[in-house]
Amino acid sequence: xxxxKIIKDLKPTFYQAGELSIQLRKKGxxxxxxxxxxxxxxxxxxxxxxxxxxxxxxxxxIPIVSEETxxxxxxxNLNTFxxxxxxxxxxxxxxxxxxxxxxxxxxxxxxxxxxxxxAPVKKRLFYSYGTNDAFEDINGSPTKLDSTxxxxxxxxxxxxxxxxxxxxxxxxxxxxxxxxxxxxxxxLKFCVIAAGEYDGYVAEPRACEWDxxxxxxxxxxxxxxxxxxxxxxxxxxxxxxxxxSLILKSKSLL
Numbered sequence: 001x002x003x004x005k006i007i008k009d010l011k012p013t014f015y016q017a018g019e020l021s022i023q024l025r026k027k028g029x030x031x032x033x034x035x036x037x038x039x040x041x042x043x044x045x046x047x048x049x050x051x052x053x054x055x056x057x058x059x060x061x062i063p064i065v066s067e068e069t070x071x072x073x074x075x076x077n078l079n080t081f082x083x084x085x086x087x088x089x090x091x092x093x094x095x096x097x098x099x100x101x102x103x104x105x106x107x108x109x110x111x112x113x114x115x116x117x118x119a120p121v122k123k124r125l126f127y128s129y130g131t132n133d134a135f136e137d138i139n140g141s142p143t144k145l146d147s148t149x150x151x152x153x154x155x156x157x158x159x160x161x162x163x164x165x166x167x168x169x170x171x172x173x174x175x176x177x178x179x180x181x182x183x184x185x186x187x188l189k190f191c192v193i194a195a196g197e198y199d200g201y202v203a204e205p206r207a208c209e210w211d212x213x214x215x216x217x218x219x220x221x222x223x224x225x226x227x228x229x230x231x232x233x234x235x236x237x238x239x240x241x242x243x244x245s246l247i248l249k250s251k252s253l254l
Contacts, residue, residue, distance in 0.1 A: 003106065003114045004129045006058050010104065010116050011125065011137070013054040017047045017102050018120030021087065031094055039090050044068055047102055048086035055082055055104060062106075065241065067210045078237040080108045083213035089186030098122055101186045105213025110235040115217030119188055126191040128221035134194055145222040147250035149196030153177075156253070158200045159184040159192065172202045172229075176253070190215025193250050194222035201248040209241040223251030 021043050029041040048068045055064055059082070063072045066084040082104060087093050089100035098121040106114040116127040126145070128134035135142040158173065160181040165173065173181065182198070190212070192198050213236060216226045226234055229245040 001059070004133070006106070007114050007116055007127050007129045009058055010051075010054060011127065013050060014102055014104075014116055014118040014125060017050045017086075018118045020050065021047050021093070021100075021102070021120050025093065025096065029094055039094055040068065041087075041090065041094055043093060044087045044090060048084065051084055051086055051102065051104060055084070065210065067208065073241070076237075076239065078107075079110055081237065082106055083210040083236065083241075085187070085210040085214075088211055089188075092185055099184060099186045099188050101188055103187050103210065103214040105210075105215075105217055107213060107236045110237050111233075112213055112217035112220065112236070115214030115221075117187055117191055117214050117218065119186075119191075122188075124188075124191070126194065126218050128218045131221055132223070134218050134221035136191070136195060145194045145196075145218070147194050147196045147219070147222045147224045148252045151196065151199065151250065151252035153252075155179050156199050157181065158202065159189045159198050160201070161185065161203055161206075166204065168204060169202050172247070176200065176202075187211060187215040190219045190226075190248065193224060193248055194219045196250060196252075199250045199253055201246070203246045205243055205245050207243050209236050209238065209243060212243060212246070219248060219250075223254075225249045225254055 024043040031041045034040050064082040065072045085103040093100040102118045104116050114129040118125045125137045134145040156178050158178045158181040163183050189201050
């Protein structure tokens with residue numbers, strides 16, 4: 001399996017899906033509330049169709065687990081598979097905000113082997129396919145991600161899911177000497193840490209594997225780390241695809 005070629009072949013589809021997501025939003029989205037009380041729109045569904053169709057063409061033998069379909073979600077023996085979140089940050093998407101992303105992560109032997117994330121409004125595409133092979137397309141050219149860029153040990157800055165930190169998160173920030181934090185909702189968190197714009201992120205158990213798989217690959221391939229609060233490796237294909245606690249660190253903090 002040529003993972004580099006697969007990811008590069010996916011890039012045009014992600015740009016196409018991003019354009020479609022914005023066009024649909026301009027027209028006015030059809031919105032519903034799912035059984036888990038989270039929102040979904042026709043934009044999520046249409047992006048999912050485009051992305052999963054291309055992945056099936058490129059890797060027909062590899063199962064796909066997407067947030068927006070039931071396919072393969074009951075399979076408890078997944079080792080090598082795709083995790084797709086067609087729109088991460090649906091709240092931002094349906095409320096005309098900017099941070100939503102389109103995501104696909106390739107899992108091999110329960111570990112992230114490649115990832116691709118596109119933030120359509122920001123026009124930022126990030127991807128990776130192996131150690132030291134993590135990139136952002138800037139002006140059409142691949143630019144290697146450097147998570148040590150701009151690091152200042154006296155001004156460590158994190159991203160956070162909320163403006164109000166829970167006590168456990170606040171304590172971890174203190175231990176890590178975090179001086180400032182900025183609210184950021186989608187998988188863009190992983191990308192800006194991989195790019196050296198922020199230094200880390202801490203979260204209690206929340207969300208699902210398709211929310212983090214692509215970003216996990218990109219950050220680790222840029223030299224950073226993704227562990228749980230006990231410093232354990234994060235593996236994929238868990239029951240119900242639920243995430244454990246997370247600590248993301250740029251290479252500078254390792």
